[in-house]
Amino acid sequence: MAGRGRMPPRHAFPDGGRRHPYADVAEGRPFPRGPPQPRPPPPAVYEEEIELQRAEIQRLVADNRRLLDDRMGLQRELGMAKEEMHHLNLVINDIRADKEVQMRELIEKGMKMEADLRATEPLRNEVVQLRAEAQKLSALRQEQVQGLTQELSRAQADAQQLPVLRGEIDGLRQEVMRVRTALEYEKKGNSELVEQRQAMEKNLVSMARELEKLRAELTSGEARNWGAGGAYGMKHSSPDAAFAPSYGDGYGLRSMHSAYFNIDGAYGSWHDVEGHPEDVVLAIHTSQRMHIYAMFNVFGTDTNQWSSGFGISAIGSKDGKVSSCKPLCYVV
Structure with a gap:
């Protein structure tokens, strides 16, 4: 029912429904024998087919126009792309030239740097040495800082x-x-x-000078006594002597002799070897200067009785104190 009044589809005919049924006779081919050919479809079918074809043609024309517009747009885009490609090619050529120049410059710089590195090889060794010295100095500085810190702590303690x-x-x-x-x-x-x-x-x-004069007088007086005809072997002031001494015992003087004495101190008393106080001449030597003292003492029975003094000269002084002396003359 649905296919009533409609033409069969185009693929049902060998030529798509467009071939005449007697086309084979017109072309000189033998007329087909056998059952009769089917009848052609009605005109409505052809009209419908034509409408369909027209719609198809319009669709195709629209598609063609659209495709033409697309083609024109693509051609324009292609031209623009070609121009851009040409421009890009020029830019690429310029970039390549610049890159080549830069590469050459970099190569030259690299060669120069290699030459500089070869030239700076001794400097590298020196840098290594300086680095080692810097490390040593750093260690030394740390030691000094520690020492200064300790000194600072000590200084604070002292403070x-x-x-x-x-x-x-x-x-x-x-x-x-x-x-x-x-x-x-x-x-x-x-x-x-x-x-x-x-x-x-x-x-x-002045007293020492007077003492020297007295010594000279005593010596001359003794010589005169010996020359006056005294007995041989007689001593001066002896009871057996023929003559008494010139000065006699009026002054408490007796025979002269020499001896060494032990002295208690620079200003203490002094005695002979038998323990009797004597009149002595001393010169006391100290570590700074020489002090000359004169003591001429006439003793009687009292050992503490002193008379006038004359100069004496001491020997063997030590630490400013007289240890012993040799008298020049004394009276007993």
Whole structure:
């Protein structure tokens, strides 16, 4: 029912429904024998077919126009692409030229850098040495920093003791002031003592000269006594002598002889080897200067009885004290 009044589809005919049924006779082919050919379809079928073909043609024309527009657009795009490609080719050529120039420059720079590296090989060794020295210096600096840190700690500890040291310094200052005062006082006293000593030295020098004169007189008097005809072997001042000595016992003088004496001190008493006090001539030597003292003493029975003094000269002094002496003359 649905296919009533409609033509069969195009593929049902060998030529698509367009071949005439007597086309074979017209073409000279033998007329077909056999059953009769089917009847052609009605005109409505052809009209419908034509409408369909027309619609198809319009669709194809529209497609063709669309394709033509697309083709024109593609051609324009192709032209633009070609122009862009040409421009890009030019740019690429320029870029290639620039790259070649840059590559050449880089190659030249690389060659120069290689030459510089070869030239800086000694500098590299020196840099290695300097780096090693820098490490050594860094280690030394660390050691110095540690040492300074320790010294700083010690200094801080010492700084904590500063008040005590200041107190000690103040005490020493006061002590120095007292010592200065004492020294000034002693200087004043010493100046007076020096003046007195100088005066005493002058007196002692004159007394020593007088002692020498007395010694000369004693020697000359002894010679005169021996020459006066005394007995042979008689000693001076002996009871058996023919003549008495010139000075006699009026002055308590007896025979002259020499001996070594032990001295207690520079200003102490002195005795002969038998323990009797004598009149001695001494010169006391100290570590600073030589002091000459004259003592001419006439003793009686009292050993503490002293008379006038004359100069004496000591030998064997030690640390400013007389240890022994040899008298020039003495009277017993």
